[in-house]
Amino acid sequence: MKIAVCIKRVPDSETRVKIAADGKSLDEAGVKFVMNPYDEFAVEEALRRKEKAGSGEVAVICLGPAAAQETIRTALAMGADRGVLLQADKIPADPFEAARLIAAELKGASWDLILFGRMAIDDYNHQVGPLVAELLGMPCVTAISHLDIDGATGVAEREIEGGIEVVEFPLPAVLTADKGLNEPRYPALKGIMAAKKKPLEVKPVQPGAGALEVVALMPPPARKEGKIVGEGAGAVGELVRLLREEAKVL
Amino acid sequence: MTRVLAVLEQRDGKLRKVSFEVVTAARRLTDAVDAIVSDTSDREGCATAIAERAKAGGYRAVVFAATATGKDLAPRVAAKLGVGVAADLTDVAADSSGFLVTRPVYAGKALVKVKVTSQPVVLSLRPNVFTPDERAASVTPETVPVTGSGRVRVREIKAAPAGTLDVAEAQVIISGGRGLKEPANFKVLEELAHAFGGQAAVGASRAVVDAGWRAHADQVGQTGKTVSPSLYIAVGISGAIQHLAGMRTAKVIVAINKDKDAPIFKVADYGVVGDLFEIVPRLTEEIRKLHG
Ligand SMILES: Cc1cc2nc3c(=O)[nH]c(=O)nc-3n(C[C@H](O)[C@H](O)[C@H](O)COP(=O)(O)OP(=O)(O)OC[C@H]3O[C@@H](n4cnc5c(N)ncnc54)[C@H](O)[C@@H]3O)c2cc1C
Ligand SMILES: Nc1ncnc2c1ncn2[C@@H]1O[C@H](COP(=O)(O)O)[C@@H](O)[C@H]1O
Numbered sequence: 206m207k208i209a210v211c212i213k214r215v216p217d218s219e220t221r222v223k224i225a226a227d228g229k230s231l232d233e234a235g236v237k238f239v240m241n242p243y244d245e246f247a248v249e250e251a252l253r254r255k256e257k258a259g260s261g262e263v264a265v266i267c268l269g270p271a272a273a274q275e276t277i278r279t280a281l282a283m284g285a286d287r288g289v290l291l292q293a294d295k296i297p298a299d300p301f302e303a304a305r306l307i308a309a310e311l312k313g314a315s316w317d318l319i320l321f322g323r324m325a326i327d328d329y330n331h332q333v334g335p336l337v338a339e340l341l342g343m344p345c346v347t348a349i350s351h352l353d354i355d356g357a358t359g360v361a362e363r364e365i366e367g368g369i370e371v372v373e374f375p376l377p378a379v380l381t382a383d384k385g386l387n388e389p390r391y392p393a394l395k396g397i398m399a400a401k402k403k404p405l406e407v408k409p410v411q412p413g414a415g416a417l418e419v420v421a422l423m424p425p426p427a428r429k430e431g432k433i434v435g436e437g438a439g440a441v442g443e444l445v446r447l448l449r450e451e452a453k454v455l
Numbered sequence: 456m457t458r459v460l461a462v463l464e465q466r467d468g469k470l471r472k473v474s475f476e477v478v479t480a481a482r483r484l485t486d487a488v489d490a491i492v493s494d495t496s497d498r499e500g501c502a503t504a505i506a507e508r509a510k511a512g513g514y515r516a517v518v519f520a521a522t523a524t525g526k527d528l529a530p531r532v533a534a535k536l537g538v539g540v541a542a543d544l545t546d547v548a549a550d551s552s553g554f555l556v557t558r559p560v561y562a563g564k565a566l567v568k569v570k571v572t573s574q575p576v577v578l579s580l581r582p583n584v585f586t587p588d589e590r591a592a593s594v595t596p597e598t599v600p601v602t603g604s605g606r607v608r609v610r611e612i613k614a615a616p617a618g619t620l621d622v623a624e625a626q627v628i629i630s631g632g633r634g635l636k637e638p639a640n641f642k643v644l645e646e647l648a649h650a651f652g653g654q655a656a657v658g659a660s661r662a663v664v665d666a667g668w669r670a671h672a673d674q675v676g677q678t679g680k681t682v683s684p685s686l687y688i689a690v691g692i693s694g695a696i697q698h699l700a701g702m703r704t705a706k707v708i709v710a711i712n713k714d715k716d717a718p719i720f721k722v723a724d725y726g727v728v729g730d731l732f733e734i735v736p737r738l739t740e741e742i743r744k745l746h747g
Pocket of ligand 1: 696
């Protein structure tokens with residue numbers, strides 16, 4: 206099994222968002238960066254598939270700044286074989302540009318599976334996986350929470366509103382991972398040591414301008430000051446009155 | 456005139472509510488809105504058909520709902536048109552040289568305003584944000600035959616038990632967290648949901664989903680669903696930032712928690728401090744009276 210996993214370096218989900226002086230970007234001072242949590246499911250799945258097949262390769266690909274080498278090392282410590290950093294100072298605001306650069310890197314080789322996360326927790330774009338699939342002309346199943354592979358056929362489950370869709374697809378394919386697919390492993394000390402010696406290729410790339418231009422990054426509208434209605438069951442009457450008369454939702 | 460193609464979704468032969476939201480938002484951009492209804496069984500063929508229709512019709516924009524189906528379909532169509540998706544939008548406006556759109560980023564901790572100039576522009580809208588107007592229903596959808604490669608096939612849809620409403624679609628959500636103490640106690644929340652007469656769903660925090668008390672489909676938050684109901688009642692949920700990511704755009708938030716310092720009270724419009732096992736049954740009684 207030859208598997209590629211695309212991973213993104215993102216601010217940790219606990220990050221306090223401070224807007225930079227340009228009014229358009231995140232002030233990165235003091236921000237802790239991690240591997241996008243959904244990409245951890247993708248890396249884990251790739252490792253399990255390779256282990257099951259008994260042979261193969263798991264390559265991780267990341268588009269990002271020089272510091273994203275650290276994110277790649279985390280995946281190598283989990284057990285991936287090699288990494289490629291498509292190095293750019295800034296990740297393009299237009300996801301199509303990111304997809305183009307990633308697709309160009311993946312194009313040369315013949316992968317059995319190319320795995321992505323369902324979405325990146327910073328930009329919430331949920332699209333780089335299917336964009337790359339289209340650019341490569343490969344079948345794609347998004348947001349999978351269960352996967353069975355038998356020879357050249359896969360069956361995946363994905364949550365939709367009101368149920369679960371069971372989808373059949375041929376390999377090679379592009380899949381995007383949702384929570385529930387597996388429990389990602391923590392890198393063991395041995396893995397962390399081994400990761401230092403694994404190949405990590407750095408390739409500078411030049412993202413195009415794209416068609417999405419960030420005009421402003423703003424704090425979300427403050428919710429109007431809430432109130433504590435009261436304590437205990439005795440406050441329920443007043444709560445219901447407020448919901449009817451003030452909020453008008455009942 | 457600028458023409459916009461709205462992509463609608465149906466279920467059981469009926470247009471979904473979110474589709475009226477899509478039409479309403481599309482009409483904000485132009486008066487010339489055409490609609491096409493997507494078929495969910497052959498996603499690849501469907502994407503090809505929509506992309507071809509979009510090209511042939513010379514549309515300036517194609518608008519989707521950011522539902523499970525829309526999130527899957529929009530990027531496929533966009534890629535075929537050589538562009539990306541401005542995804543999960545909470546506001547859209549036409550601008551002289553393109554479109555000005557707003558979307559939540561960093562788990563809802565910030566909003567980004569983006570100018571989109573691609574040709575065409577592909578947009579997806581966060582469900583439950585755009586209030587459908589009456590005119591939305593007057594659209595005449597068009598049917599286009601799908602002749603796809605059909606490599607990816609939906610083999611089966613395991614429907615949730617009849618009568619259960621998906622949290623992503625409910626107008627009222629009662630969510631429970633670790634404060635419920637054990638899975639069986641979710642019964643008190645189900646009774647409250649029931650009292651709303653079929654328009655309420657029971658949601659959950661990740662803590663109780665990870666513990667196996669509730670299904671992942673019910674999880675609200677960063678690694679669960681993003682919801683914007685009219686009323687969100689958080690019961691025994693502390694209000695971690697990742698939970699807020701999924702529900703802070705609810706119109707009205709009520710928190711019931713025994714800890715008066717719980718962070719959930721910071722985003723709640725109305726809070727009741729105390730033991731949920733006393734408060735919730737009383738609330739259920741009151742709601743029953745109203746809907747009685
Ligand atoms: C990458 C990442 C992604 C995450 N994604 C999500 C996500 O999608 N959704 C999500 O919810 N979380 C998510 N989390 C987890 C999140 O950080 C919290 O751990 C989780 O939301 C806590 O769940 P809780 O509020 O149910 O439990 P707790 O934090 O334990 O809170 C329980 C609350 O119940 C109250 N309580 C106890 N007994 C009673 C009683 N008798 N009456 C009234 N109140 C009572 C307590 O005061 C407390 O506030 C994520 C975390 C990470 C790191
Ligand atoms: N800069 C990037 N480098 C590598 N993979 C990425 C990058 N951006 C997005 N991805 C992949 O695409 C998925 C979806 O991201 P997004 O479309 O940005 O929400 C992520 O989970 C990653 O697997």
